[in-house]
Amino acid sequence: MSYVSNEERRAKRSELVSELEDLQSRVRTSTAHDGHLKRILNVRAGIEKLDVDIEREDKREDKLRDAAHNPRAQEATNEQRESSPDRLVGGDKGARDLALRTVERRSRDLSPEAGDRLELHIRKDRQGLDARYIAAIGSDEYESAFAKRVMDPTGAHHTYTPAESAAMSDVAGITAERALAAGAGPTGAFAVPFTLDPSINNVSDGRINPIRELADVRTITTTTWQGVNSEGVVADWFDEAEESTDDSPTLVQPSITPQMLRVFVPASIELTQDWPSLQAELAGLFADARDELEASSFTNGTAANSPEGLLVGGTATVPGGGTIVDDTYALQQALPPRYQPRAVFLSSNARQNATYRAVANADEEEPALVSEDRSSILGRPWREVSHMVDGPTGLVAAYGDIRAAYKVIDRIGSSIEVISHLFGSNQLPTGQRGFFFYARVGGEVTNANALRVLEVS
Numbered sequence: 116m117s118y119v120s121n122e123e124r125r126a127k128r129s130e131l132v133s134e135l136e137d138l139q140s141r142v143r144t145s146t147a148h149d150g151h152l153k154r155i156l157n158v159r160a161g162i163e164k165l166d167v168d169i170e171r172e173d174k175r176e177d178k179l180r181d182a183a184h185n186p187r188a189q190e191a192t193n194e195q196r197e198s199s200p201d202r203l204v205g206g207d208k209g210a211r212d213l214a215l216r217t218v219e220r221r222s223r224d225l226s227p228e229a230g231d232r233l234e235l236h237i238r239k240d241r242q243g244l245d246a247r248y249i250a251a252i253g254s255d256e257y258e259s260a261f262a263k264r265v266m267d268p269t270g271a272h273h274t275y276t277p278a279e280s281a282a283m284s285d286v287a288g289i290t291a292e293r294a295l296a297a298g299a300g301p302t303g304a305f306a307v308p309f310t311l312d313p314s315i316n317n318v319s320d321g322r323i324n325p326i327r328e329l330a331d332v333r334t335i336t337t338t339t340w341q342g343v344n345s346e347g348v349v350a351d352w353f354d355e356a357e358e359s360t361d362d363s364p365t366l367v368q369p370s371i372t373p374q375m376l377r378v379f380v381p382a383s384i385e386l387t388q389d390w391p392s393l394q395a396e397l398a399g400l401f402a403d404a405r406d407e408l409e410a411s412s413f414t415n416g417t418a419a420n421s422p423e424g425l426l427v428g429g430t431a432t433v434p435g436g437g438t439i440v441d442d443t444y445a446l447q448q449a450l451p452p453r454y455q456p457r458a459v460f461l462s463s464n465a466r467q468n469a470t471y472r473a474v475a476n477a478d479e480e481e482p483a484l485v486s487e488d489r490s491s492i493l494g495r496p497w498r499e500v501s502h503m504v505d506g507p508t509g510l511v512a513a514y515g516d517i518r519a520a521y522k523v524i525d526r527i528g529s530s531i532e533v534i535s536h537l538f539g540s541n542q543l544p545t546g547q548r549g550f551f552f553y554a555r556v557g558g559e560v561t562n563a564n565a566l567r568v569l570e571v572s
Contacts, residue, residue, distance in 0.1 A: 256281070326521065378551075379550070442571065
């Protein structure tokens with residue numbers, strides 16, 4: 116996410132104002148043509164948009180200045196760190212303000228979606244525990260201390276500055292509190308710094324598989340997400356003074372427990388001595404490994420210790436076996452009307468190719484099923500899911516409102532253990548360190564009625 120300051124906006128506005136004055140002078144001297152008139156409208160619209168953005172940014176900066184002068188929102192000084200038992204002072208309100216400022220300060224490291232998700236989670240964090248965690252792992256002192264730990268796992272603590280020692284203590288204490296609240300926690304592990312943690316900013320989301328992008332993603336603090344589902348209530352017409360009927364809905368409570376995923380990354384000692392290079396490598400490796408595993412599990416996961424797959428979560432199937440044209444229409448028409456407006460088609464690229472080439476018969480060609488740019492089928496968006504089957508049989512395609520059907524549950528915060536030395540088959544050092552990364556994520560179909568899957572036998 117690229118940050119644009121108000122100074123840059125005002126400079127751009129001055130350029131547009133100058134251009135507008137030049138264009139208007141051409142109109143007054145009758146040297147303008149239709150292109151100039153259209154440009155005048157565009158320039159005016161651009162100036163108006165910049166005015167709105169400048170005003171919004173001014174208000175945001177005013178709020179940040181107010182928070183900076185609020186004693187409850189002040190970041191702890193070194194003296195406060197030493198005297199405060201929990202080291203992060205200011206109370207829950209102060210922790211939330213500090214966490215929001217951390218997200219703002221780290222905006223260059225976050226995708227827009229990740230920034231919005233973090234901000235929403237912080238504002239909903241009633242206990243302030245996750246807000247304190249985000250503020251702690253987002254501090255420059257913790258990142259620099261963590262880098263020293265990676266470069267020298269056994270002796271780094273001797274080189275910490277007082278601020279770095281306090282930052283490590285902050286994170287350790289808050290991690291222990293979160294583990295206590297959740298009922299379980301890591302032993303001997305370090306919290307992954309803000310810029311490395313794919314549970315905060317998974318830059319690979321949607322690149323291999325769009326299910327996370329399309330699903331309803333929730334972030335939790337506890338071990339299990341509890342929801343409430345209902346098929347809705349029924350309304351009816353009544354005569355004047357007629358007694359009403361009992362239209363109470365049937366409520367069910369789905370629950371999803373995030374499961375642990377793990378990644379082990381060996382790295383040479385030479386590489387670990389150059390933290391910026393290693394930081395970039397680890398961030399990409401963690402995100403890619405997590406995304407690849409999620410892509411498979413969110414599609415076809417059946418194991419008890421993995422997320423439940425979208426295609427196997429009790430979803431209603433539509434029998435296929437006719438022509439591709441007939442099967443495609445049957446799949447779309449099987450979805451209830453309430454889920455049609457947000458519905459998308461999912462399939463492998465091979466299935467999309469077959470659908471693109473399909474015709475009803477040699478005598479009478481059907482209207483095209485797939486748009487020319489290959490982005491939609493029967494007027495509805497299509498997304499490639501690489502882990503769906505490529506062949507002509509099996510669960511070959513799906514159609515539905517994925518956000519209504521499937522939930523992804525993230526337990527925010529990942530952990531990493533640094534293994535000082537790796538050993539070869541002869542039990543001698545290889546000149547490598549190991550990074551054992553783990554996080555927790557869950558997924559489950561919570562509304563099977565919002566999705567239909569085409570099954571061809």
